[in-house]
Every structure is written in C-alpha cells, then in structure tokens.
Amino acid sequence: MTKSPSWLPAPDDSNLPFFEGAKEGRLRLQRCNDCSAWMFPVRVRCQSCGSTNVKWADASGRGTVYTHARLQREYHPRHSGRLPLVMVQVDLEEGVRVNTNLIDCDPEKVKAGMSVQVAIEHSPSGEAVVVFRPA
C-alpha cells in the first residue's frame, strides 16, 4: 500500500507547537513575554525587542487579505484536482503576515482587504494544514 504524500514539511522542535495547534483546530504563534509582540515565522528572538523570552499562544485567527494570486499549474500532490488554488498573504489582527491558501472562495471574488478567518484543512494522510476562508 502506498502512503499518501505529505503536504507539510516535517515539524521540528522549533515549530512543533504550530503544527500541534493545527491538529487541535487552533492557530498558535509565538508571542514575546516581555513586549507582547506576536511573531511569525518562528524565531528565536523577538523581532520587536530582541528578547528570547517567548512563548506559544493562541492567535485570534482573524485577518484581512493583504495580497493574492492564483496557482494555475500543479507543482505538488496537494494541488491535484484543486486548481486554481488561491494563494494569499493574510495580515492577522496580531500584526503579523502569513503566507497561506484561501479555501471556500470563488477565485474571482478574492480582494485585498477582505476579512478572513483561519480554517484547518486535512490532507489524505491526516495532516492538519492551516488555511483561511472568507469570514
């Protein structure tokens, strides 16, 4: 029996809380204990104050589309049968920008500034992938 191809990179100690949060339906990001700034992608030091005193916390999952594009060609097993795939950069309420996919949305109707919320997509092999959908 052939195993379904992975949709995600293998988590490591630095980003495991993000992927474990996705399995629980939560968007978890790093947050600085000293200045309260949120961080993404994973960092050792706070990009705001330089502190290494960071923790993982649940983000709101709410944001707005900063920019978007459509993927028209299949580059990964994840894209199979799903084109065009809407790729977006989302500005989260927490002040960080994430690269992700937008689901449950007509690609013609995606607009910069539209409100979106986090969603979890499950791969055939059971991985939980953080994506967004219209709010």
Ligand SMILES: [Zn+2]
């Ligand atoms: Zn800080």
